[in-house]
Amino acid sequence: MTQSVAAVIVAAGRGTRLSSQHSDLPKQYRPLAGKRILTRTLEAFLHHPAISRVVPVIGSQDGALFAAVLNEIDPALLPKCAAPVKGGETRQVSVLHGLSALEAEAPGLVLIHDAARPLVTSAILDRVIAALADGAKAVLSAVPVVDTLKRSGGPDAPAAPLKTVDRTHLWAAQTPQGFAFDAILDAHLKARTSGLSDFTDDTALMEWASVPVQLIEGDADNFKVTTAADLPRAERILAMSQASNSPAPGRLPPLSSLCDVRVGTGYDVHAFEPGEAVILGGVTLQHHKRLKGHSDADVVLHAITDAILGALGDGDIGSHFSPSDPQWKGASSDRFLVDAVGRVARRGGRVAHVDVTIVCEEPKIGPHREALRASIADICKLSVSRVSVKATTSERLGFTGRGEGIAALATATVRLPFDDSEETGHAV
Structure with missing residues (x-):
C-alpha cells in the first residue's frame, strides 16, 4: 500500500549572513529570478505529484512576508499548502512544530527541507521518496566532499600547523531528508524530553536515537543560499533549468548539471x-x-x-x-x-x-x-x-x-x- 508523503519546509531562520545595509530581510524572502526564494522552494514540493501536504514553518514576525509568498504561488497549488506554523528558538524546535502540525493527518512519510535550498529538483525528491518506500526509516541526500579539507588549531592555537583531513568517505549533508513519520516524530519528542534542542540536522537526531540512516546521492546545485554571492549563482542555474517548455516544470534535469x-x-x-x-x-x-x-x-x-x-x-x-x-x-x-x-x-x-x-x-x-x-x-x-x-x-x-x-x-x-x-x- 502506497504511503502518503508530506513535507515540512523550515523557513523560520533569519539568515543574517545575507543581510546588508540595503536590506535586512530574512534570506528566504529575498528575490531570486523574479520570485522569492521561499516561493521557489515551496513550489518545488507543491508541484511534486507524490507529495500531498506541505507545511511551512515561519518566523513569528513573518506573517506578512509569508502572505506575499502565497500571492506568488499558482492558486491551483495552494490546497496542498497547509497554514504556516510558527517556528521556535532553534531549528530543531521549529521542525518539531512542523511535525506536530502533521500529527493529526499522520502521513506515512515526511520530507524535511531547508527553505534556503530553492534549487531542489524533482529527481532528488524522487530518490528520497523511493528509498523510504523501499523501507528506509531515515534518508539523507548528500554529495561527496571533493575539496581537500584542512583543520586549523582554532582561536586557542592560531600558530598550530594545518592538518589535512582525509576526505575519503566524507559526504556533505543536504536537504531534503526523508523519514518514516512516526520514527522522526518519536525521535524529536525523545530529544525534547532529554533536554536536547540544538540538533541542526534531523538525520543527526536519528543517529542519536540509534535509527540507521540511508545515504543517497544529492545534487551539487541543491546548495543552501547563504551569502550574497550565492544569489547570482542560483539565478544562473535557474536560467538553465527553465530553458525547457516541458509541461511538467522541474521534471527535467537542469542543463547546468549536464556537463x-x-x-x-x-x-x-x-x-x-x-x-x-x-x-x-x-x-x-x-x-x-x-x-x-x-x-x-x-x-x-x-x-x-x-x-x-x-x-x-x-x-x-x-x-x-x-x-x-x-x-x-x-x-x-x-x-x-x-x-x-x-x-x-x-x-x-x-x-x-x-x-x-x-x-x-x-x-x-x-x-x-x-x-x-x-x-x-x-x-x-x-x-x-x-x-x-x-x-x-x-x-x-x-x-x-x-x-x-x-x-x-x-x-x-x-x-x-x-x-x-x-x-x-x-x-x-
Missing part, C-alpha cells in the same frame, strides 16, 4: 513530385508540389533527427526507421524526432539547442519561419529561443537551384551526464 556537451550534424534531401503541400518542421505549407519519400518526407525533421542521433553516436534515422519497412509508409516524421529526443532523455540528458538551414528556391520559408520554430521546439521540448530556422537558396545551382527538391542541414547540441567508462574507451 558532457555534444554536437551532432544532420543532412537530408527529398525530391519534389506532384502534390498540393510540403511538410517542413512538422508544419504543412501549401505548395504546388510535395516532397517524395517513404514517410511524409519532412526533410527538416529528418535532418534534426540525424543530428541528435549523431550527437549520441547512435546511428542514423535509417538504422532505426528503415525506409523499406512498411510500418513507416507515410508516417509523420515527428515520431522519428520524438524517438531521438527520448533516447537523449533515457541517458539522463537533454537536447539543448537546434539549428537548421533549409535550402530551396521554393516555397518561401520566411513567412513560416516562426511556425516552424514553434513546432520544432514543441517536439523537442525546448524553448523557442533554443531553436533556429534559417533559409537560403543555392543561387540556381544544383538540384535545389533547379527547383527539383529541398535540402536541410541541421546541428543539434545535446547535454548528457558524464560517463567515466566512456572516457576510458569502455563499451557502454
Whole structure:
C-alpha cells in the first residue's frame, strides 16, 4: 500500500549572513529570478505529484512576508499548502512544530527541507521518496566532499600547523531528508524530553536515537543560499533549468548539471513530385508540389533527427526507421524526432539547442519561419529561443537551384551526464 508523503519546509531562520545595509530581510524572502526564494522552494514540493501536504514553518514576525509568498504561488497549488506554523528558538524546535502540525493527518512519510535550498529538483525528491518506500526509516541526500579539507588549531592555537583531513568517505549533508513519520516524530519528542534542542540536522537526531540512516546521492546545485554571492549563482542555474517548455516544470534535469556537451550534424534531401503541400518542421505549407519519400518526407525533421542521433553516436534515422519497412509508409516524421529526443532523455540528458538551414528556391520559408520554430521546439521540448530556422537558396545551382527538391542541414547540441567508462574507451 502506497504511503502518503508530506513535507515540512523550515523557513523560520533569519539568515543574517545575507543581510546588508540595503536590506535586512530574512534570506528566504529575498528575490531570486523574479520570485522569492521561499516561493521557489515551496513550489518545488507543491508541484511534486507524490507529495500531498506541505507545511511551512515561519518566523513569528513573518506573517506578512509569508502572505506575499502565497500571492506568488499558482492558486491551483495552494490546497496542498497547509497554514504556516510558527517556528521556535532553534531549528530543531521549529521542525518539531512542523511535525506536530502533521500529527493529526499522520502521513506515512515526511520530507524535511531547508527553505534556503530553492534549487531542489524533482529527481532528488524522487530518490528520497523511493528509498523510504523501499523501507528506509531515515534518508539523507548528500554529495561527496571533493575539496581537500584542512583543520586549523582554532582561536586557542592560531600558530598550530594545518592538518589535512582525509576526505575519503566524507559526504556533505543536504536537504531534503526523508523519514518514516512516526520514527522522526518519536525521535524529536525523545530529544525534547532529554533536554536536547540544538540538533541542526534531523538525520543527526536519528543517529542519536540509534535509527540507521540511508545515504543517497544529492545534487551539487541543491546548495543552501547563504551569502550574497550565492544569489547570482542560483539565478544562473535557474536560467538553465527553465530553458525547457516541458509541461511538467522541474521534471527535467537542469542543463547546468549536464556537463558532457555534444554536437551532432544532420543532412537530408527529398525530391519534389506532384502534390498540393510540403511538410517542413512538422508544419504543412501549401505548395504546388510535395516532397517524395517513404514517410511524409519532412526533410527538416529528418535532418534534426540525424543530428541528435549523431550527437549520441547512435546511428542514423535509417538504422532505426528503415525506409523499406512498411510500418513507416507515410508516417509523420515527428515520431522519428520524438524517438531521438527520448533516447537523449533515457541517458539522463537533454537536447539543448537546434539549428537548421533549409535550402530551396521554393516555397518561401520566411513567412513560416516562426511556425516552424514553434513546432520544432514543441517536439523537442525546448524553448523557442533554443531553436533556429534559417533559409537560403543555392543561387540556381544544383538540384535545389533547379527547383527539383529541398535540402536541410541541421546541428543539434545535446547535454548528457558524464560517463567515466566512456572516457576510458569502455563499451557502454
